[in-house]
Amino acid sequence: MDLTYYPGCSLEATARDYDESIRAVCEALGIRLHELIDWTCCGATSAHVTSDRLSVLLPASNLPAAEKAGYDVLAPCPLCFNRLKRAQKPVGSNVLVTDLNSLLSRNEVLASIKSAKKADLSGIKAVCYYGCMANRPPKALESGDCENPVGMDRVAEACGVTVIDWSYKTDCCGASFAVSRPDIMTTLVRKLYDRALEAGAGCILVSCQMCQANLDMYQDRMNRDLGTCYDIPIIYISEIAGMALGLEKPEGWFKRHLTDPMNFLRSKGVIKAA
Amino acid sequence: MNLENEAVAFDTSYAAGCAEKSGVDIFACYQCEKCTNGCPLAFAMDVMPHAIIRMMQAGLMDEVEDAVTPWVCASCETCVTRCPNNIDVPRLMDFLKQEAIKKDIEPKVPEVAAFHKTFMDNIRLFGRVQETALMGAYQLKGIRQAADLISAPVIENVKLGLKMVAKGRMSLIPKFAKGKSRIKKLF
Numbered sequence A: 001m002d003l004t005y006y007p008g009c010s011l012e013a014t015a016r017d018y019d020e021s022i023r024a025v026c027e028a029l030g031i032r033l034h035e036l037i038d039w040t041c042c043g044a045t046s047a048h049v050t051s052d053r054l055s056v057l058l059p060a061s062n063l064p065a066a067e068k069a070g071y072d073v074l075a076p077c078p079l080c081f082n083r084l085k086r087a088q089k090p091v092g093s094n095v096l097v098t099d100l101n102s103l104l105s106r107n108e109v110l111a112s113i114k115s116a117k118k119a120d121l122s123g124i125k126a127v128c129y130y131g132c133m134a135n136r137p138p139k140a141l142e143s144g145d146c147e148n149p150v151g152m153d154r155v156a157e158a159c160g161v162t163v164i165d166w167s168y169k170t171d172c173c174g175a176s177f178a179v180s181r182p183d184i185m186t187t188l189v190r191k192l193y194d195r196a197l198e199a200g201a202g203c204i205l206v207s208c209q210m211c212q213a214n215l216d217m218y219q220d221r222m223n224r225d226l227g228t229c230y231d232i233p234i235i236y237i238s239e240i241a242g243m244a245l246g247l248e249k250p251e252g253w254f255k256r257h258l259t260d261p262m263n264f265l266r267s268k269g270v271i272k273a274a
Numbered sequence B: 001m002n003l004e005n006e007a008v009a010f011d012t013s014y015a016a017g018c019a020e021k022s023g024v025d026i027f028a029c030y031q032c033e034k035c036t037n038g039c040p041l042a043f044a045m046d047v048m049p050h051a052i053i054r055m056m057q058a059g060l061m062d063e064v065e066d067a068v069t070p071w072v073c074a075s076c077e078t079c080v081t082r083c084p085n086n087i088d089v090p091r092l093m094d095f096l097k098q099e100a101i102k103k104d105i106e107p108k109v110p111e112v113a114a115f116h117k118t119f120m121d122n123i124r125l126f127g128r129v130q131e132t133a134l135m136g137a138y139q140l141k142g143i144r145q146a147a148d149l150i151s152a153p154v155i156e157n158v159k160l161g162l163k164m165v166a167k168g169r170m171s172l173i174p175k176f177a178k179g180k181s182r183i184k185k186l187f
Ligand code: SF4
Pocket: B028, B029, B030, B031, B032, B033, B034, B035, B036, B049, B050, B053, B082, B083, B084, B085, B086, B087, B089
């Protein structure tokens, strides 16, 4: 399979672990990614908050090159995915834009994950957290399961993870307020931690680098300021797939996490004790 | 306003104007409150989302412009997904922020307005967002606003920023996208 790849700004900066794990997993699964030539920022939340025009034109300016390439477009950042997809109708673009969970949960991809699986991840008990942007609003994004998405659950199961169902898959984590209103963000994030722990999960799986950063980065600060003791690894579904496929690289990706998942993964027998 | 035993005439011109400019059918709302019940940010709002719409319908422009609500809406799209009348509440929240900016009304949560402004400047400048430059510029703006060089959150964020550089999550060298001239023309 060949795909046009639109990494988006964070995947070439703060979320290189997400980018690298996606590239490595796709390579291992025989999916060839061709990075979109001269791609530019989708405008993110700030464009649609401040200008209707730019909220369409910024993402849309990437579409002609994608049309020309002729492959489906993979946009793993849910915000980029959301903005690109919603810009298509106004400018009459027909190329298929997909998010990571939709790609990895295609039947043929699930089958190749299962047949190439090398590691036993059954010790990992996890909840899947999808966030806001990949499934809402469902009409514009052509998402069939916006209240209870299952794509990531299916991928994690195919990787051998013990997936726990929970009701907070798409509750907002407040990432857009992490900098401007940390108080709001903390309230939302704590709810997710507490519900995940209550459900019996040892870690939270994500497919959004904003959710990852928001859930991963501030645990220390919260523990210090609020007297909590959160130590919950926030792991990308692509990192899980990388581990399941027995790739060499996962430990390098995990070095970038601020809440280090290594002890957790060792204690679950997924990564060998040093 | 006396709401007891008296017919109250709504001035619908404000709502009609907003509906036309935003493309959101404000009059279709029948106050079922589904939007508010599912809103994860309701706890941080001073006026609930359904009430914003009711106030618009009633022509209470000053009250609407005074609300914190649009500035703490996270655009999570839960409300529009569930609204039985397909009313695009987050679109309306964006519209209210844009109107406030246009009319030069002091944003109710200045940090949010400052963040979006910095973000857009960053796109115009580089074509892609440079997260390090973005955080730096935003923090500097914060310093200027507060005129407080040792404000705790700034120090906190700088510390976190350094940790991210150390972890390889942030680079100190900005990259310019080749497509940036294409982008500049759009602004
Ligand atoms: S859900 Fe829709 S109809 Fe119901 S109160 Fe909210 S905006 Fe109005």
